[in-house]
Amino acid sequence: MTERLNIFILAAGHGERLRPITDHIPKALLPILGKPLLQSILEKISTLPTNKIGINLHHKKEVIEDWIARTSFRGNVKLFPEEPLLGTGGALKNAESFLSKSTFLVHNSDIISDCDLTKLFEYHISSQNLVTLAVHDYPELNKLEIDEKGYLIDIQHEILKQSMKQVQDMVQNDTCVDRLLSYRTCFGISIESLRTKKLKAFTGIAVYSPEFLKFLPPGFSSVTDGWFKAIRAGFKVGTLDVTGCYWNDIGTPASYAYAVINELRMNGETVYIHPSISSCKYVEMDGYVVLEKDCILGEGSSLRNCIILPGGRGERNSHYENCILGPGFHIDLDESEMSGVSAKNDALLIGIGGSDRRYYRIKYNRESAVLMQCADNDPEFHRHIEYTRFFRKHSVPVPEMKEAKPDSSCALFEDLGDLSLYSWLKCRRDENQIETIYKRVIDVLIVIHTEATEHVSECLLLKDRLFDYEHLRWETGYFIERFVEGIRNIKITRLSALHDEFHRLAIKVDSFPKTVIHRDFQSQNIMIKKGEIPRLVDYQGARIGPPGYDVVSLLWDPYYRLEEKVRGQLLDYYISRMKEKNRKKFNDEEFRKTILPCRLQRHMQALGAYGFLSSVKGKKYFLKFVPEGLRLLKEAVYLSRDEYPELFRLIMEL
Numbered sequence: 001m002t003e004r005l006n007i008f009i010l011a012a013g014h015g016e017r018l019r020p021i022t023d024h025i026p027k028a029l030l031p032i033l034g035k036p037l038l039q040s041i042l043e044k045i046s047t048l049p050t051n052k053i054g055i056n057l058h059h060k061k062e063v064i065e066d067w068i069a070r071t072s073f074r075g076n077v078k079l080f081p082e083e084p085l086l087g088t089g090g091a092l093k094n095a096e097s098f099l100s101k102s103t104f105l106v107h108n109s110d111i112i113s114d115c116d117l118t119k120l121f122e123y124h125i126s127s128q129n130l131v132t133l134a135v136h137d138y139p140e141l142n143k144l145e146i147d148e149k150g151y152l153i154d155i156q157h158e159i160l161k162q163s164m165k166q167v168q169d170m171v172q173n174d175t176c177v178d179r180l181l182s183y184r185t186c187f188g189i190s191i192e193s194l195r196t197k198k199l200k201a202f203t204g205i206a207v208y209s210p211e212f213l214k215f216l217p218p219g220f221s222s223v224t225d226g227w228f229k230a231i232r233a234g235f236k237v238g239t240l241d242v243t244g245c246y247w248n249d250i251g252t253p254a255s256y257a258y259a260v261i262n263e264l265r266m267n268g269e270t271v272y273i274h275p276s277i278s279s280c281k282y283v284e285m286d287g288y289v290v291l292e293k294d295c296i297l298g299e300g301s302s303l304r305n306c307i308i309l310p311g312g313r314g315e316r317n318s319h320y321e322n323c324i325l326g327p328g329f330h331i332d333l334d335e336s337e338m339s340g341v342s343a344k345n346d347a348l349l350i351g352i353g354g355s356d357r358r359y360y361r362i363k364y365n366r367e368s369a370v371l372m373q374c375a376d377n378d379p380e381f382h383r384h385i386e387y388t389r390f391f392r393k394h395s396v397p398v399p400e401m402k403e404a405k406p407d408s409s410c411a412l413f414e415d416l417g418d419l420s421l422y423s424w425l426k427c428r429r430d431e432n433q434i435e436t437i438y439k440r441v442i443d444v445l446i447v448i449h450t451e452a453t454e455h456v457s458e459c460l461l462l463k464d465r466l467f468d469y470e471h472l473r474w475e476t477g478y479f480i481e482r483f484v485e486g487i488r489n490i491k492i493t494r495l496s497a498l499h500d501e502f503h504r505l506a507i508k509v510d511s512f513p514k515t516v517i518h519r520d521f522q523s524q525n526i527m528i529k530k531g532e533i534p535r536l537v538d539y540q541g542a543r544i545g546p547p548g549y550d551v552v553s554l555l556w557d558p559y560y561r562l563e564e565k566v567r568g569q570l571l572d573y574y575i576s577r578m579k580e581k582n583r584k585k586f587n588d589e590e591f592r593k594t595i596l597p598c599r600l601q602r603h604m605q606a607l608g609a610y611g612f613l614s615s616v617k618g619k620k621y622f623l624k625f626v627p628e629g630l631r632l633l634k635e636a637v638y639l640s641r642d643e644y645p646e647l648f649r650l651i652m653e654l
Contacts, residue, residue: 004051005121006102009041010091011109012058012082017252020329025309026060028109029067030256031292032263033272037250038064038109042073045107048117054098055109056080056091089221092213100210106223108204108249112259115203115245124207129238130230131212134205136243141201144239148198152227152237156199200239203247211235253324254337260307261288261338268621271423280427283314284530286417287321288338295325302530305338350418364412369402374409381409383461384540388413390459394452397444397535416535422523422559424532435566441526441534441554442574445518449547450581453515456544467519467545472506472601479604482611487626488654497646505644509601512546512594513585519543521550523559547578548594552602556636558629571595596639600647603633630654 015022021030028038038055045053053076057064061081068074080095092099092106103124105117115134124132133152135144145153215229227237248259264272271285274293284302291297295308298316306320311327314320322338324331339349350361350370357380358373374381385406391398400414421441425434456463480498484490492498518525518539525538551574555567562570578586607629610622634651641648 003103003125004049006051006054006099006104007045007048008054008056008092008095008099008104008106009038009109010056010088010106011038011064012056012061012085012091013110014059015110018250018256021253021256021309021324021326021331022059024311024327024329026063027250028064030250031310032112032260033267033290034274034292036067037112038067039071040112041107041109042071045105045117046073048105048121050076051102052098053077054080054095056082056086056095058082058085085220087220088223089216089226090219092208092223092226093216093218093221096213099208100213103207103209105205105207110250111204111247112250113203113205113242113245113247115205115242115247117205120205120207120240120242123240124209124238127238128236130209130235131227131237132207133237133239134203134242135200135239136203136241136245136247138201138247141249142199144200144202146198146200146239150239150241152231152239155224200241203242204249253331254333257307257324257333257338260290261305264288264290266621268619268624269423270418270420271426273426273428278428281429281433283427285423285427286419286530288418305335361415362412364402368415370399370413370415372411372413376409378409380540381411382406385411386459386461387540387542390455390462391448391452391536391539393458394447394455396447396452396539397533398539399535399537416527416537417529419528420524421526421528421534424528425523425560431563431566434562435569437528437532437534438554438562438566438570439573440532442570442577444526444534444536445521445547445550445554445574446577446581448518448542449515449550449578456516462516462542463544465543467514467517467543467549469506469510471543472509473502475601475605475608476502476506478608478612481608482615483604483607484650484654486615487611487623490650490654492650494646498650501644501647505597505600505647509546509549509594509597512548512597513590514544515547517543517545517547517550518553519545519549521553522557523554546594546598548591548598549602552595552598556599556602556632558603558606558625558632561628596636599632599636600640600644603629603636607633 009028011026011028013027015027018027018030029036032040042053053073055064055068055077057079058081065079068077068079078098080091080098082091082094086094103121105121120132120134133144135146143156145156147153212226212230215226215233216223231237246262248255248262250256250259264270270288272290273280274291274295276293277291277295277297280291280297282299283297286303287305289303289305290307292308292312293310295310296313297308298314298318300317301314302319303314304319304321306314306322307324308314309324309326312325313327314325320330322333322335324333350359357375357378360371360373362369362371372384374384385401385404388398388401392400399416402412402414404411421437424437480492484492518536519541520538525536527535527537529535551571555562555570575588575591578591579588607626610626610629613619613622630651637644637648637651
């Protein structure tokens, strides 16, 4: 694309349907995880070859003006205040001197999407349309009538929308000819036009040639009137179908909450806490929780599926659930509205991890429970059932199993909530509080490494499932395939020498004394119940292997960086507790020697997993953990450089 373009953002509206939120915050500045909508749009369009950016203002214009003046965009933005409001067409006419110099894009300020704007521009220029509308299939909003060539024909009125849809369905099926004839007479339409007509929704994003401005009158007008004036004058108003792109219209409190929670999910998170929040350590959290800038939390308050906007306040010892809190207002919402997941038979889809299994929150005997649905013939299903029974029998805090149906590969478990240790650590906490919670988690690990290990013969599926040489070599091969080659696109030249080092590392780790291990004992698999009680999930991967692997997974975790001093204290705590429980069998000095080889092995496994989950499973948010995972691996490989020089050379080049 060589042509430079102007951009116009419509940001003047009152946001009536968003009240009372917009009584305090202009819609364009509504934050989504700390970032105002307007900022997201400006960042997106800044990648285009733009001349200038125009923004119209009316409602709370001083607030938006002040915000823009404090951003890096201020030098490239021209503001167009309106008094009174001029409508979507009048806004463009008011900026005619600005927009008439080149092709321009118009973007509503309450739209968040990932549609390709460059593709939209290029299509507009090549199509010779006067206007090109970005449209998509969105059944609740499908009002634009589009012909088979993609040109705009008309806009349906709500009263006719359902009837027209019925007519189109009948036409496509060639049924009820008599009824069709009566409909045709009523609406004055031809059956042939109905066969080819499509209904689409406008995304709020469009590209215009400057000649379009002559179809807009001075003063208040709607841009849609301009479209049809242009069509009657013989110009083409075309469309580009962007169905499949993420899109959300921030028009109501529910759609705003959905946009926020969807952004959390896309980032692989359940909790967002703005850096301005100094402490929330005395607040209970569950579900999706968003604490925006300068909100206030009363000690002893509890939040579940809550968004607290700037200036919002959670009162002391109060419980808030499925709501938006702001300065002086409280908006209650339905959980399915907020999550954007329709509750089917009162079952709500939950979970954001790397698993292919489906988890649903349902009501069971008037209490909340979690339904796990596995694929047919999933070998992990039976293992999960048997491990649950075994671990609970020997005091490992996994969820209670309420019911299991092997024939349908589903089981019902106690609901542990949504707050993992990873999310719990999002809240700013002091060193003592962090050390205390980690010691509680280590106490759970001790039970696995001692009590469960002593009775492992009771669990036939576990007792012979070894984390041995073969599995260790699979992990290092996984690292090379999915991370080094898959993510970093590095072709290894000295593969034979590297495999020799992997062989020696696997022999060493396999030689260490073995216990039952969780094998993925990291902060996202540790749930924190009310009262800061740790519980375990994702334990169906447990094996018989070196306990140091679990210790490394927890204390050298890419999801959360522990202070070196705290990590050392926690390692000492684990060793002292193991001595208490297993004095005759546990050798302090020998155990410490297992830590570094286990670190090497575990960090390579984690990076391989991030590569697989991001590139194969499409869960791109795992890539954000790569820098810390690689930093941890570099630390470990530097300490092992004399023993594994080829691995050291490879890792230091990454």
